[in-house]
Amino acid sequence: MRGIVRKWRPPLALVVGGALVGVFALPILGLVSLRLWGDVLGWGEAATLVVVLALVATTVLGLLLWRLVLRPVYALTDYARAMKAGEAPQAPTQFGTPEFSALGASVMAMGNSLHSRAEGMKAYSDHVAHELTSPLTAIRGAAELLETAPPPDDAATLSTTIRAASDRMQTLLDDLGHHARAGTSAGPGTSRLSAVAADLPEMPxxxxxxxxxxxxxxxxxxxxxxxxxxxxxxxxxxxxxDLSVLEAGIQVTDDGPGISTGNRARIFDPFFTTRREQGGTGMGLSIVRSLLAARGGRISLADSIQGAAFLITFD
Structure with a gap:
């Protein structure tokens, strides 16, 4: 989405005030002009001149109001309707007054946030069924085999399979819950990096x-x-x-093996993981991205000599 072009425009109060002054002043100026020019040009010619000047002044005022007020409102309304219809409209880049620029920026930011959440919900519908199919199939197959009264050793193996598949499903459901709550978490605020980092759970x-x-x-x-x-x-x-607060945002780097070139474009996708055999769900980075998007932030890969590096930025 293109950003709003910043150009000087009169504030809305000046536009409305100027319009009111014009409405008030035009009749008075017309009467004064008619009084002054009536004896010189004749009353008919003077009246015609006053009417022409009034039409010109009204036209100029109308064009200014359309340019500075009506056109931005229409553009923003069309943008909001297109977003509501699920389309990807071209965002307006210019607004008539600073007030409309602020309103437009807020509406477009809200639209982007809602669009991001809609994409997340679509990802759920595309991937949840696929991810839950494997453990469900394992549970169903093991249950059918247990109905045939297998030997004790086989029964123990099938019971282990059911427990492992159930744990896998529970892990997936937990991560889906975290992902769904990411867009409706605590809200705006400010915190200190070191204070939050000191409270992180113990990890290896x-x-x-x-x-x-x-x-x-x-x-x-x-x-x-x-x-x-x-x-x-x-x-x-x-x-x-390592965690660092930079002018651009927050940088997070580790000393792990890094991210391969082929996976760099997919690591933020829901359910994408290179550790599926070890129980990975591929939801961690997707949760981070969704939470940041709901707070006006973004996460991206940064260049790193060793390991993986992420850069978190804010609007």
Whole structure:
């Protein structure tokens, strides 16, 4: 989406005030002009001139109101209707007054957030059934075999299969719940990186803050984000996680094996994981992305000599 072009425009109060002054002043000016020119040009010619000047002034005022008020309202209305219909409209880039620019930016940000949530729900419908099919099939098959009264050793193996499949389903459902709650978490706020990092759950890796500072996120949201990133790093073999507050946002780096070129474009997709055999659900980074999108933030891969590096930025 293109950003709003910042150009000087008169504030809405000046536009409305100017229109009111024009409405009030035009009749008075017409009467004065008719009085002054009536004896010189004749009353008929003077009246015609006053009418022409009034029409010109009214036309100019109408064009200004259309340019500065009506056109931005129509453009923003069309954009909102297209977003509601599920389309991907071209966002307006110019608005008539600073007030409409602020309103337009807010509406477009809201539209992007809703569009992001809609894409997340579509991802659920596309992937949840597929992810739950495997454990359900294992449970159904094991249950059918148990009905045939197999030997004790086989029965124990089938029971283990059912428990493992049930645990897998529970893990998937838990992660789906985290993902769904990511868009409706604590809300706007500010927290300190070091304070939140000190409260992270214990994991098999060292977490250090190399550059501390304030973060435009509620402590609960930041805790969820850092927990998911730390867990993701630990599960992929990292032993160290470094957190830094930069001018651009937050940088998170680890000393793990890094992310291969072929996987870089997919790591934020729901259910994408390279650890499926070890129980990975592929929801951690998707949870982080959804939570940040709901708070006006973004996460992206950053360049790193060793390990994986992520950059979190905010609007």
């Amino acid at each position: 890796l060292d977490i250090g803050v190399t550059a501390d500072g304030a973060v435009p996120l509620d402590a609960q949201d930041l805790h969820t984000i850092l927990t998911q990133l730390a867990r993701n790093a630990a599960e992929h073999g990292a032993t160290r996680l």
